[in-house]
Amino acid sequence: MKNLKAILYHDSVLKLGLILITISAGLFFIEESGLFEVSEGAAFSIFFCNYFLSVFYFFAMIRYRKELRYWALLLVLWFISAFALNLGMNVFDKSVTWLCVLICLSCVALILSVFMDELGQKLKHVVVFLLGSAFVLFVYYSIYLTSMYLIGIFAAIVIGLSLHVFVPAGLAIVTFITIKKAVQGSRSLKVAAATGVLIPIIACSIFIWQWKSINNQVNLAINHNTLSEGKLPTWVVISQNIPKNALAERIIKAGIVYKTANLSDNWFWGDWNKASFDEPKKHDPFVVIASLFGGDLNLDEKERIKILEALYDSRHQAQERLWNGDKLKTANVITNVKIFPEYRLAYTEKTLTVHNTGTHGWWGRGEAIYTFHVPEGSVVSSLSLWIDGKEQKSRLTTKAKADSAYHQIVGVEQHDPSVIHWQEGNTVTARIFPCTPEENRKFRVGITSPLRKQGDMLTYESSYFDGPSPESAAEAVQVSFSKKPEGLNMPNFDEISEGIYTADRLYQPDEQITFKAPPLAGVPFAFAGKGYQLKDYQPQTTSFNPEAIYLDLNANWSASELNELWPAIKTKKVYYYDGKLETLTEENRDNVYSRMSKLNFSMFPVNEIKHPESSLLITKCAETSPNLHDLDESDFGKALTAYLPNAKPLQLYNIGTSLTPYLKALKEMRVFTYNEGDATTLQSRVAKHEFTRSQEDSTHVVLAQSGLVIEQTADTLKTGNAPDHLLRLFAYNDIMKKVGPHYFDKTYVQSDIIDEANQAFIASPVSSLIVLETQKDYERFGIDENKNSLQNASAKSSGAVPEPGEWLLILVVIAVINFLVYRSKHVQPEL
CATH class of the missing domain: 3.40.50 (Rossmann fold)
Structure with missing residues (x-):
């Protein structure tokens, strides 16, 4: 340690290089880590700082240009600067995790090699081993960038930015010379260096072998499905048969997410006509090399995406996108839950705020797409979008009309809509546009869910979402009960008043609240001449x-x-x-x-x-x-x-x-x-x-997971504060029964089913919720205001809605009271 201090004390150029590397690495970490919000303009400023530090050190060490150690530090500075430039000018795509670790270790090893004579024997072997792996890495990057060398030479006149493409080649040369000097006269150090070189080569060879093996399985599945005249699409058969692991996923994503050595296209600039798949593009040297030597998969891009959807739950990433959303994030989440234990159901409102970190202006707009995963049997029953600071509630229309309006407004006119569509697998998709850097975008989704019953306990399960990253998003949660249940288990919540609980935390996708199941309420919900009554489900x-x-x-x-x-x-x-x-x-x-x-x-x-x-x-x-x-x-x-x-x-x-x-x-x-x-x-x-x-028929639906039967009756006399969600859940399940026989031929889009969805105001295979900016927008797309409908659900009012006859009775009573009051004030009694 004393020798190191003495070296740094007497060698100011060496000390300056280490200080500049520390500063440059710190600046790069600020930009790359995501812990700090950095705009695109600030990102370029950080790069120029990195670049300036490299140029400054170049002039500081130029008169000592024969010293290998100074070149090593300079090239590390340039390497950091190159990756800072890569964030703004995409050359390598985002490095996979193992590659990031190797890059960091390679730079550390090269820095430590400057002090090789001062290192202990064990540490020297570790450094030489890492230098061997670093040499392979730098050679790979040098070959990868060969297509850019000619451009780099001619573009060097523009303040030398293009010279970054030659940095890996310089690092490979310096690393080779450093290894050669370090291992002289030591057999064990030569073995360490050789091991460092061989391990990444062997690992890459194994990857290529596995690539070929999976490629062979794909071809066999295609051949067997063709020979047997299978009725399933080929991509389904492949999904069934290939290994389900991270390696197979990486191979299927090659060319979609992972960069490949596609020599038929421009290797550097890539292919701009890729199908939509919302995952950051990544750079994995193993995939690049295997795609060159392991052969192309006999699958087109659409088939690969289908396999990813089916096998790796990537349906959200494969959603159609009219605008980019890679600069969006979920800034905060407000979750408001109203639980009705005596009805074994809950209503959850999630209010999300979307923040855009992109550049200001027209090109900075983004489209936010969310996929909400809801508990079994749940249905979306409300949607709101804030426009000019005011909450605008949705209208319900056919899925076709909602989709047509959204595509026209977002794809052509580019102003405010939001839409929610039903999807298979207990999911719904929400789309919000535009999300701009100038202001955050807020929307709300309401979800009606049955509670899950196990024994004598009920469980509330929260909905979670895929979409703009909620990492570091603040969440405020409020849970209230219509009647406070016994045996309540909800840790980390504070009771602020009787039956109302809150929690402030970072966003948490999974939430479960358990409590004892009380007796079912006997009061039905009534609407439009029908009553909806709960009964215990006893399996027969x-x-x-x-x-x-x-x-x-x-x-x-x-x-x-x-x-x-x-x-x-x-x-x-x-x-x-x-x-x-x-x-x-x-x-x-x-x-x-x-x-x-x-x-x-x-x-x-x-x-x-x-x-x-x-x-x-x-x-x-x-x-x-x-x-x-x-x-x-x-x-x-x-x-x-x-x-x-x-x-x-x-x-x-x-x-x-x-x-x-x-x-x-x-x-x-x-x-x-x-x-x-x-x-x-x-x-x-x-x-x-x-x-x-x-036990189901036209007037009964069974929610077995909740131990419930919802019965539709003609009796509307016994009404009270039953939640309107009884009708919503009945309608959703009844619609699914009617849709099933005609799901493929699409003839299920019938007026009676649409009317049922409108009455309950729910998203379903035939209906979607949409918010448009103006009344004129609704009129030109033929989206009428919903009549004879429950309208958007609300956490504030979930009780019974008076029947038309009841409204008339109420008006008559009010009129009689007003008449009697008027008579008592203005009509003098006869003497």
Whole structure:
């Protein structure tokens, strides 16, 4: 340590270089870390500071130009400056995490090499090892930038900015000379340096081998699907069969998110005609090299995005975007929850503020797109957008009209709209435009949700969202109860008054509040001549002895589950699906399981079950699969289109706890009667011939997860403060029942279904919520004010709405009272 201090004391040029590197790295950290908000103008200012420090040190050390150590420090300064420039002029794209770590370690190793003679033996070996890896990295960057060398020479006259492209080549030369000098006369140091060089080369070779392996699996899946004339799209079969891991995801994203060595295009400038995928572009040297030596995947970009949607839950990133939103972030979140324990439902309002960190002006505008993940059975029942500082509430219209208006206004006219669309898989999408740097944009979404019942406990589950990053967003939460329940568990909340709780914190996507379930309220909600009454759901069984059993096998089944279940079902006809229905027997069971257990998910064609009324489908699945709408134009989808209008009741038993989006959509559409439990319970059900009986009809909907039945009645006399959300939940479930048989042919867009959605004012497959800027905008797109409707839900007023007859009675009473008051004041009594 004393020697180091002495060296720095006597070598002012060396000390200056270290000080400037520290300052330059600090400036770069401020810009790159995201911990501090930096505008684009400030980012360029930071770069020029980095650049100035590099130029300043160049002139400070130029008279000592034969000293290798000074060149090492200068090139590190230039390297930092190059990456600062890269933030404004995209050359490398964003480096992946392992690459960032290696870059930092390489620079540290090069700085430490300046003091090589003063280092201990162990540290010297570590530094030499890191220098070996750094040399490989710098050589890679040198080759990567070869297409820029000619431009760099001719553009150097412009204050030398283009000379940054030669920095990696200079670093490679300096690193090689440094290693050569350091390892002289030491066999162990030579081994350390060689190891540092070989490890990244070996790692890259393994990556290329895995790339080729997955590429081969993709080609095999394509060939087998073609030979078998499979009804599923090829990309679905590929999604089922390729490994589901980070490496496979990176390979599928190559060319979409990750830079590749596509020699047929301009390597440097890239392809501006990419399909929309909202994920920052990244630079991974392994992907670049593997794309050069491992061969192209036999998939086009749309197929890759479909695979990412189905296998890696990337549907939000694949949403259509009319304007860029990469400069947007969620600044704060206000969550207002009203829980009705006696009705087993809740209403949640989320008010979000969107902040734009881009440049001011027309080009700085952004489109905010949010995907809200809501609890099962939930429905969006309100939308507000703040325009010129005032809250403007939404209107409900058909999905087609809302989509047409939004595209016209955002894509052509570019002023204020907001829209919410229903999506499969318990999600909705919200779009807000424009979001400008001049002012924050605020909007509110209201969600009606049933509570989940387990035993004698109820659970409230919050909705969460994908969208502009909520990292560091402040959240204010208020939870209130219509009646304070017993056994309340909500840690980290403060009770500010009876039944009202608050919390101030950073945004938290997951929230669960549990409490004991009180008796159901007996007061119905009444509207438009109908009442909506709650009843406890008591599952009723029916005698059912299936003649045939169908196993929906995939990777989520364990061998022990199949072996445990087999004795109870082997006496019946047992089938599985592997491109076509096949018989499962004692002899082929192990081979079938070995093959089917490699599938990431399954897509069992319920339409191919010949006698569904006497059949049992047993499933266990993860939460990933294509959505129903992904199959629209496929043979699989066409077969379902023909089947659904006349589908007969099918018993489905889930031995897991989750469903794929495919089965979840079919469940909402009541394609099957749903049963859930473990394999042991299923064996008992099969032995006793007892399975759940559907209790739904045109006037009853069942919310099994809440233990509820909502009954529609003609009795509107017994009304009180029942929340209007009873009608909203009934309507949503009733609409899904009606939509199911015609989901693919789109003939479900009927006036009676639209009227039902309008009355309940909910987002659904046929209806969307939209906010436009002016009354004229509504008129020209034919979006009328909603009549005979509950309108936007509100946390302030969730009670019963008087019937038209009740309004008339109220007016009559008021008129009589006014007459009596007037008479007492102005009419003199006769003597």
